Amino acid sequence: MLNHEAIQVSQLIKKYKDSSTPAVNDISFTIKPGTIWGLLGPNGAGKTTVISILCGLLKKTSGDVSIYGLNYQENREEIKQLIGVVPQDIAIYPTLTAYENLKYIGNMYGLKGQELKERISHCLSTFELDHVSNKRIESFSGGMKRRINLIAGILNKPKILFLDEPTIGVDVQSRNIIIEYLNKLNSEGATIIYTSHLMEEAENLCSYISIIDHGKIISDGSPTELLRQHSSSNLEQLFLKLTGRKLRD
């Protein structure tokens, strides 16, 4: 597994039944282990479709996708053990406490007993939520919900973490603690796949960025390379240059 790329995508196409054009149109890319890969694009560009296929939530129309050399057709359960997903929605049960939510998620990854307790306790403490572990999620603030949503994605110590707008709607303090943790996780060897509309955050966090539009990757490279290639001073300027100023939804 160590000899494989974290993610390898080749000639990936996804066409929805009710659409005449493909949402993802013949894209190929490779993500090396330990990369923080930012997938950026305007609304409807195909970001969510790509991420959903990589997470195993959607079936591809054609092409190949491998996660550490494994594919979803044959190794679905093994891949699920390798990945963690932090969706944009707060995908946590509001009437359960933080601890109950995390215990359930830990159990689903096969964690139990003291190991799980310690893992939950460590994560809650890292994100400064240990004092509310027995409170229901419905009583949490927006920032606290975002943090617990992130913990739910990293509880199994994933090798690849998928993050869909992880800091949307949170205060500066919560954003800071999340970004710091993601950098720490990456330094420990985790590959992070990140989508966001926050260009500044992406520029600072990601080591590699792909910009997608109309289902195709229109540019990719490290943030510095991209800015130099397109003679832009920041990622937002570059993004507008490549994708245009026309509204998409």
Add this chain to the structure above:
Amino acid sequence: MLRLFATVKKELLILLRDRSGLAILFLMPMALVTIMALIQDAPFRDYQELRIPVLVINHDKGNLGKKIIDGLTNSKVFQVTLFTESEIEAKKKVAKSDYEIGISIPEDASEQLNLRIQKFVTITLNEVGIVDTRVKEQTQSTKDTTISVYFAPNIKKSFRNSVLSSIKQVSSKLETQSMLDNFKKALNQDDDSTQNTNQAIDDFINFKEEAVIENQYAILELNSVQHNVPAWTMFGMFFIVITLSGSIIKEREDGSYLRIKTMPGSYFTVMAGKIVTFLFVCLTQCFLMLLVGIYLLPHLGLPQLIIGTSKAAIALVAISSGLAATGYGVLVGTLFSTHQQSSTFGAVSVVILAALGGIWVPVYVMPEAVKFLAEFSPLFWGLSAFQNIFLSHGDVLSVQIYIYKLLLFFGFCIGISYIINEVRQ
């Protein structure tokens, strides 16, 4: 197994913290069974236990009127009230449904019946060569004896026929008895033998009610409690469709289902967690409903629920009914995309299946076409199985066909849900 336990625990915690959901799951069916058993007690008794109130106007100066009244009273079918006012007033009371039946006996009823019978006896004796000189001169002027019977407007035709039949049975016996008495008189026998004749008529043909199923237990009559408790237990079980489908849709809407799909564990593990949880809910519901029937309803003046003799059969029918209900809930939750759609469809479809399944009205009184459709309602299968166990002391073998049908329905629903889920990906 850890994943299954985790899912069951999660589902139970969510359910326990949803108080309105709990009320729908447990209190509503218990309230429903109590109210429906009370409401339907009277109609069930009308046909089985209660006497039919009859208003009788007796203008007859002879014995016929008195004998009809005695016959109606002794039949144990009617509750006779004598009315001394006019026939118009009596009809008004029946029209207002104060009484279900009115009977008016004219003043010359005995006399006319007597003349008719004497004429008949004379003609018969003449035909066999015996001439009865005492009645010969009276045979010239006779007319029919007409007893008017009128019914309340809400009385159904089948019920009218059965009541008329009961009255005719009483009058027929009187006619026969009177005829025999006249034959005896004509043949110069003394009146002391009349009592013996009456006894002989009664003993000619006897009817004995027997069980259709051979076992040592008596078959119970269907009463309000025996019908409503299993009926509304089935309804309550299937009503979890709303909560279960809502739980599936809510997970899909708030993104939890998306997270679940990215976590280890197959579709079946996740759904099994929900199915086990809601099966537990169904079984708890069933247990509580039976307790209501056994312990609460008798305190409200209703008969006690008799649950037959096979606890194993009850358990198996409850489990298979619960599985059928949860399978249907999973299917509805998978089919629809919003809670509003699933709750509307879930509620309406369960009401339709309940109506077809004989929850409100027993299937045997339904038209043939509806009886045919009832065969496809899982509520009918469950209700039939429960009634077989409760009323006929059925065992596992006698209800196995219903258990198979319910389990097949469960498998069908889960299979379709799995296919829909796969296609959506």
